[in-house]
Structures are given as C-alpha cells and as structure tokens.
Amino acid sequence: MKIALLGYGKMGKTIERIAIDRGHEIVLKISDNIAAYDLSLADVAIDFSIPTAALNNIITCCKNGLPVISGTTGWLKDYEKAVKVCEQEDSALLYASNFSIGVNLFFDLNQKLAKLMQPFKEYAVAIEEIHHTQKLDAPSGTAISLADQIVANSSLTGWKAEQAEKNEIPVYSKRIDEVPGTHTVSYASRVDTIEIKHTAHSREGFALGAVIAAEWIKDKKGVFTMKDVLSGLK
Ligand SMILES: NC(=O)C1=CN([C@@H]2O[C@H](COP(=O)(O)OP(=O)(O)OC[C@H]3O[C@@H](n4cnc5c(N)ncnc54)[C@H](OP(=O)(O)O)[C@@H]3O)[C@@H](O)[C@H]2O)C=CC1
Numbered sequence: 001m002k003i004a005l006l007g008y009g010k011m012g013k014t015i016e017r018i019a020i021d022r023g024h025e026i027v028l029k030i031s032d033n034i035a036a037y038d039l040s041l042a043d044v045a046i047d048f049s050i051p052t053a054a055l056n057n058i059i060t061c062c063k064n065g066l067p068v069i070s071g072t073t074g075w076l077k078d079y080e081k082a083v084k085v086c087e088q089e090d091s092a093l094l095y096a097s098n099f100s101i102g103v104n105l106f107f108d109l110n111q112k113l114a115k116l117m118q119p120f121k122e123y124a125v126a127i128e129e130i131h132h133t134q135k136l137d138a139p140s141g142t143a144i145s146l147a148d149q150i151v152a153n154s155s156l157t158g159w160k161a162e163q164a165e166k167n168e169i170p171v172y173s174k175r176i177d178e179v180p181g182t183h184t185v186s187y188a189s190r191v192d193t194i195e196i197k198h199t200a201h202s203r204e205g206f207a208l209g210a211v212i213a214a215e216w217i218k219d220k221k222g223v224f225t226m227k228d229v230l231s232g233l234k
C-alpha cells in the first residue's frame with residue numbers, strides 16, 4: 001500500500017517505521033500546506049498534523065478521492081463539515097481520537113463502568129489526562145471521547161475543563177515532560193474511589209492502530225470509526 005503522511009512529526013515518523021515494517025511504502029511526507037503536493041501516487045493518507053491544518057487536509061484528500069485516516073486532535077468542532085465533504089465526494093474518512101487498540105478496549109470499559117455507576121449518585125466522576133509538554137490541545141481528544149461516553153450513559157449533562165458545574169464531568173489536563181498519554185477515569189465517594197486507567201508506554205500503539213486502520217479503509221467509501229475496524233479483527 002502506498003501511503004501519504006500528512007504531518008511528519010513525532011507520530012508521522014513512528015507511523016513511517018511501522019508502515020515500512022508491515023510492507024508498505026511512504027510515497028509522500030508533508031509538514032506544510034497540502035495544496036502544493038501531488039496526492040495521485042498514494043492509496044491512502046494518514047493525517048497526524050496540527051489542529052488548524054486537519055480539516056483542510058481531510059477536505060483535500062476527499063476531493064482527490066483519497067481515503068484518509070485522521071488522528072489529529074483539537075479540530076472536532078469541524079467534524080460535521082468533514083463528514084459532509086466526504087459524503088459529497090463519495091470518498092472515505094476515519095477519525096479516531098485514539099488509535100491504540102488498548103485505548104479502544106478502555107473505551108468499552110469506560111462505557112460499561114458508566115452504565116454500572118449510573119444508579120450510585122454518591123460517586124462523583126472525574127477524568128484526568130497527562131501528556132507531554134509539546135501537546136497543542138487540551139483536554140486531549142481521548143479525554144473528550146471518554147467524557148462524551150460517560151455523558152451518553154449517565155444523567156450528567158456535559159463536561160468542563162477543571163471547574164465543572166454540579167451536573168458536569170471535570171476534566172483535568174496535566175503536561176509533564178515526555179509522557180506519551182495517560183488517561184484516568186475515577187468515581188469517588190466519601191468512603192472509597194474506583195479508578196480505571198490507561199497508560200501508553202510509547203507512541204507505537206497509536207501508530208500501529210493508525211496503520212491497521214489505513215489497511216482496512218484502503219478500498220472503502222464512507223465515514224467510519226475504529227469500532228468498524230476492530231469489529232473486523234475480532
Ligand atoms: N489519534 C491518535 O491516536 C493520536 C493523535 N495524536 C494527535 O496527532 C497530532 C500530531 O501529534 P504529534 O506527531 O505528536 O505532533 P508533532 O508536533 O510532533 O507533529 C505535527 C507535524 O505536523 C506538521 N504540520 C504543520 N502544519 C502542517 C500542515 N498544514 N499539514 C501537514 N502537516 C503539518 C508539523 O510540522 P512543523 O513541525 O514544521 O510545524 C509537524 O511535523 C496531534 O493533534 C496529536 O494530538 C497523537 C498521538 C495519537
């Protein structure tokens with residue numbers, strides 16, 4: 001498979017190594033405006049760039065009929081625009097706030113725990129995410145996905161960074177040196193605390209999941225999530 005890498009930073013470089021190990025070829029590496037590049041050599045694009053570039057990169061891929069895997073976070077207010085263009089252009093898009101298989105299992109666990117905790121109003125839920133100091137967005141895309149899942153499975157009305165209202169989930173963001181990504185969901189009562197936690201030891205899990213998603217989407221059309229990819233692996 002011929003891959004265009006949109007964004008050639010920490011993730012782009014890790015994806016390159018894993019994609020080559022799996023027998024793929026990197027035909028393009030972009031770290032600036034996509035308009036100047038010829039996408040016609042690629043079978044699929046993988047975008048791990050910056051929040052302000054993600055939507056434009058996705059739209060350009062869709063207009064070129066190039067399936068695109070989107071891992072960039074911090075641009076989701078524009079997600080519906082991306083979906084609309086993808087559908088209009090009869091192209092293919094898969095966004096995930098986190099491509100790691102472990103985090104996707106953690107998402108299932110989070111959803112189940114939220115359902116289980118729903119009747120027990122004495123527990124207050126909170127989310128904490130810790131990432132490296134170069135991260136541009138906060139809260140992390142993964143923390144937002146976790147919060148959205150809890151809202152969908154509880155009587156809580158939303159989430160807020162730090163100072164949440166009574167009916168909201170507080171999401172705390174910490175930035176520490178080289179941390180690849182740690183997410184904790186906790187339910188605290190006066191007498192005890194229940195916690196679930198995912199700790200990434202490196203960026204390999206994110207990158208492997210993105211390459212697996214690219215292999216999966218290559219000849220498809222439509223808007224997908226990691227659930228679609230993982231249901232095919234089970
Ligand atoms: N979904 C997931 O599983 C994961 C998501 N992420 C997300 O992926 C994104 C990238 O992370 P990371 O690799 O750590 O960040 P980096 O800062 O290391 O890399 C971002 C890269 O994008 C480049 N870039 C800047 N403008 C553009 C543009 N217009 N088009 C294409 N590339 C551009 C930057 O170039 P330059 O340095 O020259 O500005 C840089 O090489 C972040 O949003 C992060 O949150 C990260 C890990 C996992």
Ligand SMILES: O=C(O)C1=N[C@H](C(=O)O)C[C@H](O)C1
Binds near residue numbers: 073140143
């Ligand atoms: O910026 C990162 O590094 C990461 N970003 C993603 C996010 O915002 O959730 C995923 C992962 O935690 C690493």
